[in-house]
Amino acid sequence: MTRIQLVDVSLRDGNQSLWGAVGLKTPHVLQIAPVMDRVGFRALDFTSSTHMGVSVRTHREDPWERIRRTHAAMPNTPLQFIGTGFRFISWERQHPDVMQLIYDRLVVNGLSRFVVLDPMHDMDxxxxxxxxxxxxxxxxIIAALTYTVSEVHDDAFYARLAAEMTACPDIDRVYIKDPAGLLTPDRARTLIPGITAALDGTPLELHSHCTLGLSPLTYPAAPALGVEVLQVACGALSNGTSLPDAERTVANVREHGHEVEVDDRLLAVVAEYFRRLARAESLPFGTPQEYDASFLRHQVAGGVMTTMRRQLAELGLEHRFGDVMEEVGVVRAELGYPIMVTPFPQMVCSQALYNVIDGERYRNVSDQVIRYVLGSFGRPTVPVDPDVRDRILGRRRAQELAEEPSPPTPEELRARFGRHLxxxxxxxxxxxxxEQVHAMLAAGPSPASYNPERQPIDRLLRELADRPPIAELSVGSDEFALTVRSRGQGAPHGG
Structure with missing residues (x-):
């Protein structure tokens, strides 16, 4: 029997996978935080720079305030930040001293657990x-072994990385991050033992999305192979392209003879809260996915594929979709097998689209692909194909991008924006x-509570406030009726 712990990802990865990172606001989080604090989760996957930017841009909410208030509401459960180490909110590379300042402020505001995710597995x-x-x-500090399927990402590749990670004094734990949900139970039986042997006692966690419907089958087998922590999501924020449902995972792991120390009653309360919230805010529920074998070949997530289909339709080239998907695999290999997590799927797919539409491969290349080949996103797992590299870097635009100035230091940022900030x-x-930061500051602090049951009437009142004055309002059902008239139209009455 193995004792298994859970990390809940509902607030960050579930929200990002199913609700585009925009579904949850600060009051939504604060309402359920005290309950989540008592479930028994080892930690919560709480935020990322992407989420922090969305809270400002979409909700006019201060992301630092959300961190502080949530930490105060659930002081017993570590809150996690995931990042690449080279950027913050924008995709522009930041100066190392700026990244140090970012981590300093994240810790001061209440985050204690950090995932280091380098999509290239650049160990330096x-x-x-x-x-x-x-x-x-x-x-x-948790280092990510980002799982993918390619000619170079075999079991020995991941075991070598795991050995390097466990030798680093600043890495406390390692996790297998499977963003596309590609890990099958059969592959897990060879991959995980090799990794755990290389880790030599460093704890291993598993994070696998449900995109192909495989992770709910892989999770129950993982504890016997050496995994100590499973990452899950709750209620409406599980399944689909998110992670396995927490309640079902607990039941299945226990059926396999392992122990999971969580409060089942409170876990059910959390799951039901997110279901109620999804219904109140008209947000989609994650649903179990059907297996699609072609995904193992192209590894293009549904959202990116939908965008590509739309672009082809707008050009009258829907019939070339199959050609583009074939080109995706070729481009990915030529670029050194980047793992298909943002922003690399967008880069690979856009280049494949250019190659097919133009009729000449690499005649048009985006700035992002040029920056990738220049090394702005790190060192590729294997070198870029030499002919492709020469073709991309031999153009004038590549020379211009190579000469971009170094990113500003904290002192230079203070000189630009004001030392009083x-x-x-x-x-x-x-x-x-x-203008987005101004709007956030003008909006002021976020509410401290949220009740899903109140949302329909709150929405109705907001919509009425935006309309011209009305003389009479009637609300009714089979059991209730209420009519309200403005002054001069008779007294309000109900029945």
């Missing part, structure tokens, strides 16, 4: 980021449009 970059987080005071506001202004 991983070690540098882990050291910066430790210097900032991060108490638990708190560091938290400075970091937002340095990475976001000024």
């Amino acid at each position: 970059a991983v070690r540098a980021t882990a050291a910066a987080i430790r210097k900032a005071g991060g108490s638990e 708190p560091d938290e506001e400075l970091l937002l202004r340095a990475t976001m449009p000024a």
